[in-house]
Amino acid sequence: MLTNKKGLPETFVTVLGKEFHQAADYSASQLTKPPRMVHLEKRHRSETVEDVTDHIWRLFGSAVHSILQTGETSNQLVEEYFVEELRGVKISGMSDIWENKKISDYKVTSAWSYVFLKDKMADFTSQLNTYAWLFRKSGIEVEELEIVMILRDWVKSKSFDHNYPDCQVQRIPVTLWPMDIAEAYISSRIDLYERYKDTPDNDLPFCSPADRWAKPSKFAVMGNNRKSAHRLCDTEKEAKEWMESNGKGDYIQERKAEQFKRCEYCSIRNFCNQYVEGQE
DSSP states (O other): OEEOTTOOOHHHHHHHTOOOOOSSSEETTGGGSOHHHHHHHHHHGGGOOEEGGGGHHHHHHHHHHHHHHTTOOTTEEESOEEEEEETTEEEEEEOSEEETTEEEEEEEEOHHHHHTGGGTHHHHHHHHHHHHHHHHHTTOOOOEEEEEEEETTOOGGGTTSTTSOSSSEEEEEEOOOOHHHHHHHHHHHHHHHHHTTTSOGGGSOOOOTTTTTOBOOEEEEEOTTOSSOSEEESSHHHHHHHHHHHTOOSEEEEEOOBSOTGGGGOTTGGGOHHHHHHHO
């Protein structure tokens, strides 16, 4: 259920409330998720309450995709939807553009998503290789994959920092798996999800720290007249030793661990005993 607590124009509700009804058991993007998240989403979708304001950036993403679609040419496939069956289970996927044997997938996201790209690269690689598998199963050749990141909050003045993206659009090549490797990956995900298909909610396997984008505590060596840390260490002992050996820093600041970062974006977190008990 989609609410509109801020009284935004009804168009926002109409557009964001549209659902893409897939005729499949699992989608390419679902295959990257842990079984707890997949099954809770399936079971509690109709009970989920979210506000329009939680999905404003999704509206930007949809707008970009719609505009790019108007530039479609005769030698492209834009937002082509595929469903293929493997071991009696239907897998679906819809990539953004196929052209000259290359699949390109657009991600409208923040500049910091690019800076910390390595955290999401495994999911991107799996998702695009599932698209490639679907295309190949339909007889369409694929030789290249890429992510096209459109950075909605890119700031030109920061682009001189070597860690920051140099422009607001970044093309990221993705490794293309052989067909048998892609099929083995999809088959293993099917095994994982089907194993827990009838498991009660509270008994579903917990999401791992990697699944939750968990970050361990860090210890920052700080200076009285500085906003940024001299050094970021894994332990307090390491931070003290660094202060002593380098003669820098006035105090040590503990930066607490984030155990449930991904859960902030998870629509079914309130139905998840791992998240609820973790917050308590």
